[in-house]
Amino acid sequence: MVKEYRLTLITVVFLVVIGGLGMSLRCYFFKQSRLPPGQSIWRLTYSVDFQVREGEKCNIALPDNTPQNRIFRESFSRLGIWMDIIRNKRTGAREAVIVPLADHTQGQFRAQFDIHVKSNITSSGSPFLKDLSPAGRAHYLRTERHVQTNDPYILNILSRLTHKNISKSQLLENIFNYCAENVIRNDSLPSSDALNTLREGTGTSLGQVRAMLALCRTAKIPARLVTGFIIENQRDAKPQFWIEVLLKKKWFPCDPVNGYFGNLPAHFLPLRCENIELIKVSPQITCQSRFAIYRLIPSPLMFHAHQNKLSNIVDLTRLSPGMQEIVMLLLLIPIGALITTVFRNIIGLPSFGTFTPTLIALSFIKADWRTGCVLIVLVISVGILTRFILDKLKLLLVARLSIILTLVISCMILAVSILDHFSLTPSASAVLLPTVILTFVIERFFITWEEDSLLQTMKMAAGTLIIAVVCFGILGWDWLGRLILTFPELQLWNIALLLLLGRYTGYRLSELWRFRDLLNVTTGGKTS
Amino acid sequence: MKTCKYRFWAWPWELRRLAILGINARNLDYLFPLNPRSSYHYVDDKITTKQICQEQGIPVPELYAVIDRFGDLRKLPKILSPKKEFVVKPARGAGGRGVWIISNQDNNFFYTPQDQRLTFEEMRYHISTILSGLYSLEGQLDRVIIEQRIVPHPVFAPLLVSGTPDIRIILYRHRPVMAMVRLPTRASKGRANLHQGAVASGINLQTGITCGGVYKNKVTDIHPDTGVSLSGITIPNWDRVLEIAIQFGRVVDLQYLGIDIILDTNHGPVILEANARPGLAIQIANGCGLIKQIGNN
Numbered sequence: 001m002v003k004e005y006r007l008t009l010i011t012v013v014f015l016v017v018i019g020g021l022g023m024s025l026r027c028y029f030f031k032q033s034r035l036p037p038g039q040s041i042w043r044l045t046y047s048v049d050f051q052v053r054e055g056e057k058c059n060i061a062l063p064d065n066t067p068q069n070r071i072f073r074e075s076f077s078r079l080g081i082w083m084d085i086i087r088n089k090r091t092g093a094r095e096a097v098i099v100p101l102a103d104h105t106q107g108q109f110r111a112q113f114d115i116h117v118k119s120n121i122t123s124s125g126s127p128f129l130k131d132l133s134p135a136g137r138a139h140y141l142r143t144e145r146h147v148q149t150n151d152p153y154i155l156n157i158l159s160r161l162t163h164k165n166i167s168k169s170q171l172l173e174n175i176f177n178y179c180a181e182n183v184i185r186n187d188s189l190p191s192s193d194a195l196n197t198l199r200e201g202t203g204t205s206l207g208q209v210r211a212m213l214a215l216c217r218t219a220k221i222p223a224r225l226v227t228g229f230i231i232e233n234q235r236d237a238k239p240q241f242w243i244e245v246l247l248k249k250k251w252f253p254c255d256p257v258n259g260y261f262g263n264l265p266a267h268f269l270p271l272r273c274e275n276i277e278l279i280k281v282s283p284q285i286t287c288q289s290r291f292a293i294y295r296l297i298p299s300p301l302m303f304h305a306h307q308n309k310l311s312n313i314v315d316l317t318r319l320s321p322g323m324q325e326i327v328m329l330l331l332l333i334p335i336g337a338l339i340t341t342v343f344r345n346i347i348g349l350p351s352f353g354t355f356t357p358t359l360i361a362l363s364f365i366k367a368d369w370r371t372g373c374v375l376i377v378l379v380i381s382v383g384i385l386t387r388f389i390l391d392k393l394k395l396l397l398v399a400r401l402s403i404i405l406t407l408v409i410s411c412m413i414l415a416v417s418i419l420d421h422f423s424l425t426p427s428a429s430a431v432l433l434p435t436v437i438l439t440f441v442i443e444r445f446f447i448t449w450e451e452d453s454l455l456q457t458m459k460m461a462a463g464t465l466i467i468a469v470v471c472f473g474i475l476g477w478d479w480l481g482r483l484i485l486t487f488p489e490l491q492l493w494n495i496a497l498l499l500l501l502g503r504y505t506g507y508r509l510s511e512l513w514r515f516r517d518l519l520n521v522t523t524g525g526k527t528s
Numbered sequence: 529m530k531t532c533k534y535r536f537w538a539w540p541w542e543l544r545r546l547a548i549l550g551i552n553a554r555n556l557d558y559l560f561p562l563n564p565r566s567s568y569h570y571v572d573d574k575i576t577t578k579q580i581c582q583e584q585g586i587p588v589p590e591l592y593a594v595i596d597r598f599g600d601l602r603k604l605p606k607i608l609s610p611k612k613e614f615v616v617k618p619a620r621g622a623g624g625r626g627v628w629i630i631s632n633q634d635n636n637f638f639y640t641p642q643d644q645r646l647t648f649e650e651m652r653y654h655i656s657t658i659l660s661g662l663y664s665l666e667g668q669l670d671r672v673i674i675e676q677r678i679v680p681h682p683v684f685a686p687l688l689v690s691g692t693p694d695i696r697i698i699l700y701r702h703r704p705v706m707a708m709v710r711l712p713t714r715a716s717k718g719r720a721n722l723h724q725g726a727v728a729s730g731i732n733l734q735t736g737i738t739c740g741g742v743y744k745n746k747v748t749d750i751h752p753d754t755g756v757s758l759s760g761i762t763i764p765n766w767d768r769v770l771e772i773a774i775q776f777g778r779v780v781d782l783q784y785l786g787i788d789i790i791l792d793t794n795h796g797p798v799i800l801e802a803n804a805r806p807g808l809a810i811q812i813a814n815g816c817g818l819i820k821q822i823g824n825n
Contacts, residue, residue, distance in 0.1 A: 394649065394652075394656075396660055397657060452724055453715075453725070505556045505557055506550065507543055508550060511548075512538050512539065512543065513538075515543055515548050516536060516538040517535075517746045518546055518816075519535045519538050519546075520534060520535050520747065
């Protein structure tokens with residue numbers, strides 16, 4: 001026994017040291033690894049408030065990864081609205097589709113994007129799709145309300161910029177130079193129309209961009225408008241506009257306002273294509289929006305700067321935001337197991353299954369508690385009801401379990417569909433799998449009920465619930481997930497704690513209650 | 529009688545002073561070092577236990593049949609029809625789960641000692657669930673034992689409402705260290721398992737006389753259903769009870785073992801089953817800690 005105890009202690013010390021060393025090394029490298037020259041970290045925040053009306057949709061442009069800008073973390077919060085993130089079918093741009101929830105008149109959308117800006121990468125490229133079909137080309141050459149093509153005035157300007165045997169790229173350069181030099185920018189003017197801007201020789205920045213767009217399209221050079229932000233410290237960031245022109249099957253960005261031709265610096269963040277509004281709302285919806293951009297000081301808990309190094313395999317923060325969420329959930333399961341072990345081995349609380357409380361807690365963390373409650377109550381009631389009915393049919397175990405599982409899943413999907421119909425479920429998908437796993441607990445629940453007693457079943461159910469609530473409270477802390485994602489070595493400390501718990505020979509708290517009556521006898525307090 | 533404040537809580541040092549064995553210490557200090565995993569099957573599988581006993585000449589309830597395949601369910605009428613009373617149980621069950629005691633059979637109906645009527649179909653279904661592994665320790669496929677129903681010794685008659693009482697003996701390094709007699713109650717539905725609501729009384733190892741008892745983790749001296757005192761009952765054939773327990777303990781390589789023995793009116797003490805993870809309520813029944821008893825032996 002002493003030998004095993006010593007071996008356990010040595011392993012614990014080893015794991016703690018290795019874990020500590022790993023974390024110290026990571027911290028050291030975080031401190032050492034400053035961002036390479038030209039790279040920086042920025043945060044873009046959205047704050048949108050709506051006066052909503054049922055049945056009206058709204059669409060918000062979201063930033064996306066480009067060769068120069070990488071979104072390494074994003075978070076959303078919303079109130080009174082349903083949200084889904086989609087990609088625009090035509091342009092491939094990332095968008096949030098917002099639908100007001102029933103009975104809500106106010107809507108709130110908040111978002112935060114942490115962006116790694118890599119100015120040392122020179123090629124900007126386009127994050128948007130291109131359509132090279134004849135219809136697509138025609139689309140990029142079309143006349144719009146504010147982008148008049150083939151107007152005599154515009155044709156006249158173009159004739160001055162072109163000559164015989166001029167190449168498309170030369171013509172484009174002439175157009176760019178014309179718009180950059182002969183159009184004076186004046187953002188106080190009301191007009192942002194291509195024709196007016198060209199006629200008057202002055203216009204807003206949008207007018208200047210539209211003027212170049214109109215000239216390109218008239219010259220049969222496919223072009224489109226891009227809306228985005230310039231990344232710099234701004235409390236109230238205003239959208240910026242530039243255009244992309246299609247030459248030799250490649251998109252080249254041109255910004256006549258700031259004078260960039262063929263390439264843009266990294267602090268240009270494209271958001272929307274072929275549209276000037278970052279928030280597209282129906283006329284019935286009034287909306288107030290504010291965007292802010294500020295620089296962040298890179299910290300080890302936030303972002304690790306090294307890129308494309310083999311050593312980065314151990315850096316989980318490099319994963320995409322979506323993947324980070326999944327990895328974080330997986331990394332939290334062992335912490336849930338630790339909590340369950342404490343409850344079972346130190347406190348002595350019985351529960352159905354070792355991992356059930358953790359799974360219940362995780363399903364609640366990933367969904368709002370109402371959806372979680374509805375689904376868990378549904379799984380348990382449908383499961384027990386089915387089990388009672390199937391008991392009459394006298395079926396074999398595996399077949400019976402499979403039928404319960406099938407019915408539970410069918411009812412859950414129906415419930416999710418109903419909740420979705422009434423716009424009540426913002427994130428039901430996250431709870432589905434953990435709750436399905438509960439089906440297997442139903443059989444044990446039923447057997448305990450039948451073989452032991454309802455009281456014992458309720459005790460075990462209460463134990464499961466208490467552990468699940470504690471797991472929910474602890475695992476729900478966002479910083480814990482982030483900490484364990486940044487320092488996965490913490491799992492070694494977790495194992496060390498589990499090893500110590502595994503060698504705990506003291507009394508369980510429940511035993512202090514269980515054996516209390518022996519003291520009543522020895523102190524003479526009990527009749528005998 | 530002197531009364532003093534009722535305790536709702538015992539401090540760990542108080543339990544340590546009474547030498548009470550906790551479940552963590554039982555697992556780590558006794559089960560792991562004393563009971564090799566490879567020997568668990570001697571006691572986890574009741575058919576193997578029975579075979580060992582028979583080889584050693586230790587009396588056991590007579591085995592009527594073993595059903596180990598679903599195909600054998602066809603033979604069920606042939607197996608059961610000649611038997612008026614019998615017991616159906618899973619070979620790898622625990623805690624009395626899945627055990628059906630049949631005290632009478634009439635026109636394809638089976639009757640339990642509590643006069644519950646069961647159809648042949650219900651019996652067949654129950655056996656199939658046992659085969660599926662519903663009651664087995666690891667949930668694996670199981671075998672079904674159909675064996676003789678023991679007629680309890682009349683010494684327990686005043687205490688009995690239903691079911692069969694049994695004697696649990698804890699062996700430490702093949703020596704008995706503690707014993708109790710477990711008596712079914714209405715709450716335990718005829719089962720002799722303490723966590724299911726049975727009542728137990730400690731037995732003095734030297735004299736074989738019962739003293740004190742436990743019911744639902746509380747010290748008691750009377751049977752909750754009959755109101756009869758649990759103390760002062762002399763267990764008949766006590767020396768033989770200890771003898772067969774020690775004999776069985778020596779054969780299996782398990783040094784911390786619980787053995788369940790039933791006193792049959794006709795055959796005397798018979799080994800019903802053994803348990804490699806015996807429970808700890810026996811300490812309340814005897815009013816003293818196992819660690820102390822182990823130290824004394």
